Amino acid sequence: MQMLIGVGVKLGQFPTDVSLAVQTPIFAPQVSEVKQDGWQAVHTDAATVDAFGTDQVLTVQRPGFDVTGAPNVVNDQISVSSRLRNPFPNQDSLTDADVALSNFVYAGDVIAGATNNSTRLYPKPIAMWLNHDREHIKTEIHVLRLAVSHAYARNSQPVAAVKFIASDGISEVTQTVSDMDTAHYDASGLTVPHFSANLNFSTLKDKELVTVDAVIYPWVGEPFTISTDADPYPSPNLTTLRLWNDFTESYGTGYVYVNVDTGDDASGVVSVLATEAALSPFATIPSAVTALKAFNGTQFGRNNDVGGGIVRLAEGTHVHGSIKAQGESAHVPLVIEAADPATQATTVLTDGGSSIFNGIPAFLKLRHLTLRKTGGSVVFLDSGATSAENLLITENCIWDANATSYYGAWVYRVGRFTQINCGTGGGGDPKQGNSFSTEAIMVTAIGCQGCAGTITYHAVGCSDLPEFTLREALGARPAMTGVFLGWNTFTNGSTSNPIISVSAPLGPRGFAFVGNIVESWGAATNAGLRLNADSDVSITQNVVLQHNTIVGERANLLYLDGTENVEKSAYVNFNLFSRFNIKGDVFAGQGQNVGNWPVRYKVGWSDNASTDGSNNSSTYGPGSWLGELPSRGELVGIDPMWANDASHSGSGTGAGNYTPTNGSLLPVLTEEMAAYSFDLFGNALTSGQSRIGAVMQAV
DSSP states (O other): OOBOOSOOOOTTOSOOSOOSSOOOOSSOOOEEEEOTTSSEEEESOGGGSOTTOOSOEEEEEEEEEOTTSOEEEEEEEEEEEEEEEOOTTOTTBEEEEEEEESSOOOTTOEETTSEEOOOOOOOOOEEEESSOTTOEEOSSEEEEEEEEEOTTOBTTBSSSEEEEEEEOSSOEEEEEEOSOEEEEETTTTEEEEEEEEEEEGGGSOSSEEEEEEEEEEOSSSOOEEHHHHSOOSSOSSSOOEEEEEOTTOOSOOOEEEEOTTTOOTTTOOOBSSHHHHHTSOBSSHHHHHHHHHHHHHHHHSOTTBOTTOEEEEOSEEEEOOOOSTTOBOSSSOEEEEESSGGGGGGEEEEOTTSOOTTOSOSEEEEESOEEEOOSSSOOOBOOOOSSTTOEEEEESOEEEOTTOOOOTTSBOSOEEEEEESOEEOTTOOOOOSOOSSSOSEEEEEESOBSOOOTTEEEEESOBSBOOEEEOOOBTTBOOOOSEEEESOEEEESSOSSOSEEEOSOBOTTOEEEESOEEEEOTTOOSOSEEESOSSOOOOBOOEEEESOEEEEEEEEESOOOSSOOOOBOOEEESOEEEEEEOOOHHHHTOTTOOTTHHHHTTTTEESOEESSOOSSOSSOSTTOTTOSSOOBTOEESOOOOEEEOOSTTTTSSSOOEEEEOTTOOSOBOOTTTOSOSBOTTOOBOOTTTOBSSSOOOOO
């Protein structure tokens, strides 16, 4: 056996792993077979493989798709990255013929001259809608938006194409798109790259619930169809959407106004004309909704159905009252909104100091309002949901704690809870949607500022988030599956928990963490990211970490530091860490703990950097928490030269600016290698100038 003593490391020595065209290997591969796990191989002449890799390359032929969504044969280059060592306690010796590969080989791959025994399945795309469920479509053309992540991103896109599908059960309309779009959210100030389609709903049945589906075509792997490969509808995880098609606007919309100063519950008017309803407002919301229900019945034949109606609140403070008894919402939400969106800050809906249980309909949308807490243990919004059947949407709202005490059930059993472009008021965040019980409340946050809650399932484009915890199933809340966290800023100066904490099994649907900034400052000393680490024994698959900046504290990644061995792997590319740690068999003193060796051998990793190495070493080897070897393009001990480091490594005051400045040593991105062409601040990729990490700002 060759001893691992005094082995030198050359950074960035490995050739690129991705190519859409056949490349000639530097010399013929000397791998006779790929093992069942897809990352270990048997070498015919192990003496030619030094302890930390060679320039030996395999050309792997694998299925994928082109930008039209058509099947395509992809030829990727995979390096023979290292001889494999033996497990603890023989970690100082190498195996006779086994080598590690720089990336995975899958069951459907073909390697000329080698036997492929891999049983590993291609990783699935991970996605989330930027549309909320139960949208009321009143135009012929409607925009659908889907954020996507995938392990085999390239050409500045996570996947090759997405096909959007809308169906009324008989007819369907489709559009396949390959160019990405961006959406900017004023509340957070952040941008979300995504795929979008403009579908024409006029060819589908009018006044019908339309199902929206999508097929995602990855550059490498198999197509992913939401209706068959994601969750059954309804779900807080990725599933199909149901949109109400009313492109002729013949379903009927009743308008009703509420004015606490001039309104009269006895003489208020509901009308199909907003201008007419505005002349005769009601004094209270429950009376207005009661009249709206009666109007929907007599005018449109929709008895006991307040769905599709719009309640407009005049500027002032309105006390929330029970409105569920006044009628349900059969197909689309009842909408309660500010009469003038410009008065969002002064059009207030408040709890009034008394709890209201089961007081809102199954589908409710609040828009352009300030939602203000009065204090105490008061239940504000509650539809009595016991599952994901119910839906609450808040759009362009301000959440204001009014400087009162925290109460986790202020927003209670509402089922799915989607927040879009919402912010936090001057009185603080009421922290709606907190995990204090087993009740049915499941948050999705899109473009919000500081108000995602602690039972958030998915978040994109959100700023000033304090923390996130990926939880197992609990009571009426299903397991968090295929979680998507993208282009957010997390900042915390006082937490005793990891800012991002994952301690649950991650199956084939995976976990996407892309384009985020995680900042630890002040008194916070726990991990910035804990991903199934610290004695965690959860099986972990299809984790995609791309283009993140994690500063101030460590990232603890996929440990096997206990007495149980499970499989753990991840695709980690273009990230900047302060420090990262990967503990395994040597740390645990357990020779069986080899299930996370794909992480320690950096299989599927490339182009990452850390400012300070790991917590125990800035070099590589069996005992180093940096792992066994550097991945392609990996750098350690660099100065990123940020515009303003306010994390623990800088001033410690928080709210830093993690844009690299001139002279930064961060690795650069090319258009061919990057996963996205825009970052969370809307900066476009400049090939050969933009840097790894969350901020692509050209320097």
